[in-house]
Amino acid sequence: MEDGGWFARNTHHWNDWSLADLVAAKGDRRVSLVVPARNEAGTVGQVVTRLRSALVETVALVDEVVVIDSDSTDATYDVATGAGAVVHRSAEVRPDLGSRPGKGEAMWKSLFVTSGDLIVFMDADLVEWDTHFVPGLLGPLLSRPEVALVKGYYERPGAEGPYDGGRVTELVARPLLALEHPELAGLVQPLAGEWAVRRSLFETLTVPSGYAVELAALVDTARTLGADAIAQVDLGRRDHAHQPLLDLGAMATQILAAMARRRGRGPAGFETVAARPPQPAGPAAGRPPRPADTITLRQYHPGPAGIRPVDRDVLLAERPPARSVDPTPREDSLRSLPAGTPTR
Numbered sequence: 001m002e003d004g005g006w007f008a009r010n011t012h013h014w015n016d017w018s019l020a021d022l023v024a025a026k027g028d029r030r031v032s033l034v035v036p037a038r039n040e041a042g043t044v045g046q047v048v049t050r051l052r053s054a055l056v057e058t059v060a061l062v063d064e065v066v067v068i069d070s071d072s073t074d075a076t077y078d079v080a081t082g083a084g085a086v087v088h089r090s091a092e093v094r095p096d097l098g099s100r101p102g103k104g105e106a107m108w109k110s111l112f113v114t115s116g117d118l119i120v121f122m123d124a125d126l127v128e129w130d131t132h133f134v135p136g137l138l139g140p141l142l143s144r145p146e147v148a149l150v151k152g153y154y155e156r157p158g159a160e161g162p163y164d165g166g167r168v169t170e171l172v173a174r175p176l177l178a179l180e181h182p183e184l185a186g187l188v189q190p191l192a193g194e195w196a197v198r199r200s201l202f203e204t205l206t207v208p209s210g211y212a213v214e215l216a217a218l219v220d221t222a223r224t225l226g227a228d229a230i231a232q233v234d235l236g237r238r239d240h241a242h243q244p245l246l247d248l249g250a251m252a253t254q255i256l257a258a259m260a261r262r263r264g265r266g267p268a269g270f271e272t273v274a275a276r277p278p279q280p281a282g283p284a285a286g287r288p289p290r291p292a293d294t295i296t297l298r299q300y301h302p303g304p305a306g307i308r309p310v311d312r313d314v315l316l317a318e319r320p321p322a323r324s325v326d327p328t329p330r331e332d333s334l335r336s337l338p339a340g341t342p343t344r
Contacts (some may be wrong), residue, residue: 007186010147010231014136017143018300019059022135025142030063032116033134036106036122038070041079044124051122054131061135066114067124068093068106076124088113093120097325100317104213110323111203117204118142123193133235137196140231148201148229149221150280151186151214155237166191167245171214172252176259181219183227191213191255194235201225203322212249219262231334246299250314257316295318 033051035191037044048065055062067080067087080087091099093109107121118132118141131151140147169191177184187245201221208216221229294313301310 003067006183006227010140010186010228012136012140012231012233014132014139014235017135017139018320019061019135022138022142023059023061026138029117030115031061031118031120031138032110032114032115033065033120033122034064034107034110034125035064035067035080035085035122036103036110036275037072037080038106039074039076040102040124041072041075043126044076044097045079045083047122047126048080048085049250050131051134053082057133059121059199061138062120063116064114066110067184068113070103070106071101073144078093080151087111094325099314100209102208102210102315104211105209105319105321107213108207108209108319108322110228111199118196119199120196128231128237130236131259133194137194137273138237139233141196141198144231147216147231148198148225149188149231151190151194151198151218151230151232152194152235153195153232154192166250168211170253171272172255175216176255180259180263181222184218184222184230186235187218187230187232190218199227206321207319208254208258209319210254212254215255216258216262216318220258223262238323246301248297249297249314253315257295258318271303301319325344 009184033055035044035047036119044067048067051062052065055284065085067076068090069077070090071088077087077089088109090106090109094112099105110119120137123132127202136212137150137152140150162260166189173190174185177187177190181260191211193214195217197217202217204224205217205220207213218230293316295316296311297314298309298311
């Protein structure tokens with residue numbers, strides 16, 4: 001069973017620290033705020049503007065605000081740039097390493113274009129939130145040396161109650177933790193997109209390219225450093241754009257695959273499953289071969305002619321620890337970095 005004392009030891013509230021105390025505790029360490037974004041032109045500008053005003057220009061708690069544009073087809077790049085963020089297209093960061101679609105890919109790529117000792121991740125689709133999210137997440141990292149990763153949790157508006165963790169959390173992530181990692185059962189919202197991590201930890205983790213990045217980071221941190229290296233912070237209230245149910249099927253598939261890869265591995269971590277060669281198209285006639293590390297998820301959609309099957313490819317790839325990647329990119333990779341950005 002889960003250690004009943006973990007929640008009491010490692011749960012905080014965002015106002016446990018004042019901004020002045022956090023700035024003093026920060027010292028000469030650098031903080032990078034990273035916003036992975038895909039087609040979030042409607043919200044990313046306000047997120048960047050408010051955070052820069054409150055935490056960069058008014059109080060020097062954050063040193064850089066970086067948006068990683070993950071294959072957007074809308075104006076996300078231009079809106080984020082106009083709001084004052086440093087914006088990188090994920091595919092153009094270290095192009096020598098290739099590009100894969102997904103949130104985790106954007107977060108992994110951020111390690112090559114940021115310089116912070118502490119990295120705070122914020123989703124770009126927030127519509128009800130406040131700038132205290134960032135200092136709240138930094139609180140445990142700046143005040144407790146043994147903490148390496150901090151998750152946020154919050155009230156979520158909706159009919160299911162204020163602490164509903166979301167459909168994938170309640171139907172997939174939480175049952176998986178109860179069955180396989182009860183030491184993490186005290187986490188209120190394990191899939192929350194607002195979290196913070198020490199670079200020294202994140203660059204050692206294997207990172208799923210898709211939506212499994214948050215749960216994988218928790219499991220791998222607990223295995224390598226112990227559950228007490230993880231803390232959580234009550235951030236108050238948050239709302240965001242919700243994904244359609246069928247899209248959540250792909251998210252759930254990625255989470256299940258990431259957990260399956262970690263099942264039975266030793267406490268020192270695990271090796272990334274080698275990329276498979278392209279797979280046959282399967283029963284869907286005329287479909288091209290699937291890319292490596294991809295499976296086909298078959299779903300069923302109603303239509304005028306009745307129920308019809310619809311296949312979607314779900315990427316299950318994982319990136320190796322950034323620390324293991326060649327730190328000397330080819331010349332074409334350097335073109336994607338702003339002048340003065342350190343390469344790692």
